[in-house]
Structures are given as structure tokens and as C-alpha cells.
Amino acid sequence: MHRRPVLLALCAVTAAPWRAVAQDGPIRLRDLYNHDLSFSDLALAHEGKRLSIAGFMAPPLKADSQFYVLTKMPMAVCPFCEPGQAWPDDILAVYERRIVTVFPFNVPIVTRGILELGDHVDPDLGFYSRVRIVEAVTDRA
Amino acid sequence: MQKFLLSTAAVLGLTSFAAAQDLAQAENAWFKAGQATIAARLAVQPNTNKARNVILFTADGNGVGTNYAIRLFEGQKLGGLGDDHVQPQEAFPYAALVKTYSTNGQTPDSAPTAAAMNSGVKTKNDLINMPDSVAVGDCAAGLATSMTLFSDIATQLGKSVGVVSTARITHATPAAVYARTVNRDWEDNSSIPEGCAQKDIAAQLFDAMKAGTIDLALGGGRQHFLPETVTDSEGKPGKRTDGRNITEEVKALGGQYVENDVDFMALTLGNNAPILGLFEPSHMKYEQDRSGEPSLAQMTEAAIKSLQSNDNGFYLMVEAGRVDHANHAGNLHRTLVDGVAFNDAIRKALELTSAEDTLIIVTADHEHAISFNGYCGRGSAITGLCMEINEAGVEHTGTPETAADGKPYTVAGYLNGAGSVLVEQADGSFSGTRPADLTNEIAMDPDYLQQALIPMTSETHSGEDVMVFAQGPWAHLFGGTIEQNVIFHVMNYAVNAQ
Ligand SMILES: [Zn+2]
Numbered sequence: 001m002h003r004r005p006v007l008l009a010l011c012a013v014t015a016a017p018w019r020a021v022a023q024d025g026p027i028r029l030r031d032l033y034n035h036d037l038s039f040s041d042l043a044l045a046h047e048g049k050r051l052s053i054a055g056f057m058a059p060p061l062k063a064d065s066q067f068y069v070l071t072k073m074p075m076a077v078c079p080f081c082e083p084g085q086a087w088p089d090d091i092l093a094v095y096e097r098r099i100v101t102v103f104p105f106n107v108p109i110v111t112r113g114i115l116e117l118g119d120h121v122d123p124d125l126g127f128y129s130r131v132r133i134v135e136a137v138t139d140r141a
Numbered sequence: 142m143q144k145f146l147l148s149t150a151a152v153l154g155l156t157s158f159a160a161a162q163d164l165a166q167a168e169n170a171w172f173k174a175g176q177a178t179i180a181a182r183l184a185v186q187p188n189t190n191k192a193r194n195v196i197l198f199t200a201d202g203n204g205v206g207t208n209y210a211i212r213l214f215e216g217q218k219l220g221g222l223g224d225d226h227v228q229p230q231e232a233f234p235y236a237a238l239v240k241t242y243s244t245n246g247q248t249p250d251s252a253p254t255a256a257a258m259n260s261g262v263k264t265k266n267d268l269i270n271m272p273d274s275v276a277v278g279d280c281a282a283g284l285a286t287s288m289t290l291f292s293d294i295a296t297q298l299g300k301s302v303g304v305v306s307t308a309r310i311t312h313a314t315p316a317a318v319y320a321r322t323v324n325r326d327w328e329d330n331s332s333i334p335e336g337c338a339q340k341d342i343a344a345q346l347f348d349a350m351k352a353g354t355i356d357l358a359l360g361g362g363r364q365h366f367l368p369e370t371v372t373d374s375e376g377k378p379g380k381r382t383d384g385r386n387i388t389e390e391v392k393a394l395g396g397q398y399v400e401n402d403v404d405f406m407a408l409t410l411g412n413n414a415p416i417l418g419l420f421e422p423s424h425m426k427y428e429q430d431r432s433g434e435p436s437l438a439q440m441t442e443a444a445i446k447s448l449q450s451n452d453n454g455f456y457l458m459v460e461a462g463r464v465d466h467a468n469h470a471g472n473l474h475r476t477l478v479d480g481v482a483f484n485d486a487i488r489k490a491l492e493l494t495s496a497e498d499t500l501i502i503v504t505a506d507h508e509h510a511i512s513f514n515g516y517c518g519r520g521s522a523i524t525g526l527c528m529e530i531n532e533a534g535v536e537h538t539g540t541p542e543t544a545a546d547g548k549p550y551t552v553a554g555y556l557n558g559a560g561s562v563l564v565e566q567a568d569g570s571f572s573g574t575r576p577a578d579l580t581n582e583i584a585m586d587p588d589y590l591q592q593a594l595i596p597m598t599s600e601t602h603s604g605e606d607v608m609v610f611a612q613g614p615w616a617h618l619f620g621g622t623i624e625q626n627v628i629f630h631v632m633n634y635a636v637n638a639q
Contacts, residue, residue: 106561
């Protein structure tokens, strides 16, 4: 099919090596999950322990709440493609110590708190989560 | 260059090829490649067979710019510099530039664009297979009109019809194969206003399967087929408020219904019973994140193998639906990984069909607000930083270009969207500066959002042109710059040609 001869490239592009999880900095939200959305070894090792996680704040579901959802990428909303938008599977429910300070959806933030794993339905919002950070404090990254 | 046809054109081609030997640059590899292209063009003969099969490939939001980015990404993934890579559709003999505007939108959405391809007429944004005399949401006006779709024409010719998408199967592009609606968002009955008798899109898919105008549908969107009282295999409830479980209704028709990759692999293909695969409550996963679901290429393969059992042929529409969504997110990496999955699906179709009897069309519905910086040296990663041109060689120097602010920038960016450098401040105003510490590694991270200018929660479509590439019967009817609805007319001509 390919009629046009491919010109010889002098050198191959070298891909950036995968960055390992930093030892002291916050981990990334995606580090909590394996590709099949099961919990990663890192998540299992930190269950019940204090952890810092980097991500983005989805626009809060309710004002003056202690709850928000952390996403790995800014939660873009497409008016044409997402009526009744579904949450991505790889999110983190965050329960703050105090009322949430709202940050714009595309500002990188870090939340620090205790990691909880396992199914949970929020009694007020009915929000279902598989993984949570509780007693959290959140700030700009 | 394998065979020279003894036509006048080919002889002229040989003559000019011989004359070129006298030029000083005649032995240059580029010169020879250019000559080879001319010889190949001269050898192209129009195929005037009647098309038995038609496959319409659409990557949603894959305009000229996004297609360019996928070309470089796939080429670089294969170890090259990217620019010279040839995507499968780019080796097709015929192509045209396509104008995608809708009748009321300089910038279209996917409803009127898909309708143009399936009905032969342009219409308004948000309308699917409705004339533009109908106002969006005007239920009564919609019910008073009718349109014959290409799927109806194919069915009348005795062909089978399939629709495959990584988006919800009720989403605009796949819906346009089988549905007519005054609002693209009416995907299940819960969004239809009180007193409106128009059927929702999921219900229309069932009707089409029952009538035999759709034989196979694979994609996402399970929530629109299940009642709110029923949860699916992932524990997610349906959205229907009329109590209908359309997945059960399809099974009651004698059809097969699957929800995951394992059951998908076990489908019985080609037994002429309807096949419905709904692999997610909403859209299927991005290829980057895919798990538990078939790939677009696997769905394409299953569709072709199933539909091929009909000796009268088939019409298949295949959509890479999430190239669009990742562009909306401003996340170029996922856009391009889904673009490569689209290419894999096209390669699979080329492998399973013959250009003698199968018209394959590859296009997009619209472009996005994606744009490209300069002056980048060759081999600059398409998702990474724009690197300096190497004056002494071919590949870039490895040093990032910097802007007037002294900071590096990526090859690609978006004119608007979530990656905006203007960020909302505590007082509600927007301001910001570009980050100083951007590295190639950060930019190439799968979750990175390319920098954008205008702040928006979702990056927008644009009205810029898209390409159409074609091979097979009557593919030569594509050429020049065309209106998008012409795509229907080529398909219609090809299946009816005498
Ligand atoms: Zn879109």
C-alpha cells in the first residue's frame, strides 16, 4: 500500500524515560491504580497511612462542604459530548478537616491526609467511592 | 512501479522520467521519490465497479491539524522522525479537502456533520438527520419530516449494516447511521420532554435492529439501554425511566448482547442475528486507559467478519469517537493514542477487504482549536518541546526553543481550553504566566495538558477543514474541495453504479 519510499531517518527519537515516583514529593493520583483499575502496591502499602497526592479539584458538588473529588487531569466539561457527564473511574474522594477551599479546576493541587481503600457511599451526597483521603488538608501544588 | 500500463499517460510519464536523468539532482533521494510518486499516480486507474461494501471511517475531531499530529506521533512511535510517516489512509489514491460548517454553525458539532454524511444534506447544529427547517428541540416539526438514510439505502439493496464507535453508540456520529432526532442529547427516554412522541436514540437503535436496518452495533452507552432500576455488570445503574431493558429486548429478538472483552471474543459472527455490544455505561475508555474492553481494531474486525457473511455486501461506519474528547480535554497524548488506534482499525479493514469491491472512506467530522508552533527541528516529539533546528544535520539539536519570556514551549498547543495559561484568581479575574520549569519529560507525560490561550472548561471544535481519503469503487469521485454532504453522494453513487 505504501507507495512512497520512507526516507531513512538518521537517528531514532529517544523517548523520555518513565519518571519513577519521587521519594519525598507527593505521589500522583494515577499511582494509586494499576492499569486495570485495581489498587496498586503503593496504594495497598499506604492504606491507613498519611500520604500526599497531587491532582486537580473537580468543581465541588455542593457549596461549603468538606468533600470534593480529586482528578488526575483537569475535569474538562464538553457541552456537546457530555450531557449528564460520568466521572472517570480513576478518581479520589477527599474529605477535608475543614470546609473545602475551592481552587479552579485546572490549578494543580496537593492534598495530604489518611488513605482509605474500599467501597463507600457518602451518606449525604450518595457519592460512591473506592478510594478516599480523609482528615485532608489541600493546597496549591 | 511494478507494472507500467501502456496508456498514453504512462508513456508520457516515462518520457519525462528519462529527461530527468540529465538534471544535476537526479540521483538525490528526494528527486527519485518524487519521480516514483509520479509513476505511481500515472498507474492509478479509476475503479468503476459497483461497490459491494462501503466502510466509512470517521475519527471525531480529526481535522487536518489533528491528523498531522497523529502522523508524527505514530511515525515517532515507530522510531522515525515522524514527518515522513504515511498513515494507512494517506496511501489511498484519492483525497479531498472537506468543508464541515453546518447550516447555522461556522463551527459545527458532530450531529449535523454526521447527518451530512448519512443523509446527503447539511443541517443545523444539534440536529441529526432532520432538515434545517426544524428548530432544535421542536418535537412536532421533527415528527412531520422524514429522511432516507444511507443505512436504509444499503438495506434496500440487500446489504447488512453495522456501526462501531468508541463513544456511546447513541452519541451523535454513530446515531446518525440509524436515528433521526431534533436534539442529539435525547439518547434515552429520560431526556425527552413531556408530551413529545419522538423516540429516543437508544429506542431507535432497537427499532433499527428489529427492522433489520442495523445488524451490528458495538460501542459504549449501556446506561441509555437499561432502566434506572437495573445495574449493569459494573454496578452502574441505567438511565431509562420507561422501565425498558433494551439489552434484554435485543436478546429476545434472537440477538447476541455482550458487555466485556471476554464475551466479545466469544461472539458468534455471521449467523445473521443482531449483535449489540455495549462495553461501558458511557463512552468506552481511551486507548491509553483501555482494560476489559475490545480495541477499535478488534471491533472493526468482528464487524467486517460478521457483515461479510452477506453476499450482497455491507455498509459499516466505524468511529474513533474519543480523539474528539481528548482534544476537548486539551490532552494531546490521549488524542494521539486514540488516533493510532484509529489507524490500526483502518489497517485491519484493508487486510480483510479488497479494493476491487469495497469503497473505504476515511474522514473526520470536524477539527479542533489545536495549533502548532515553530520553528521546531525534525524529530521534536509531537507531544513534547519544540527543539532547535540543527543547521549541520537533520535531527534537532536537543536544545528547546524559547519564547520572548525565555521559557520553552511545546510543538502543539490549543487556542482555548483547560490548559489555559490564564487561571482564575481568588477575585474571579484571570491572569497567569507560563510555567518556567516545563521540560520535555513533563510535556510528554500522558496526563499533560498542552498550554492554551483562552480559558475555557472544555477546548472547542473549530470550523477548519478536514480531509477525506478514499480507495475502491468510485473513490475517484473525491477530489478538490467539497462540502461534507458530498460524502453521502459518493457512497450512494458507488453502491448504485451500473
Ligand atoms: Zn466534540
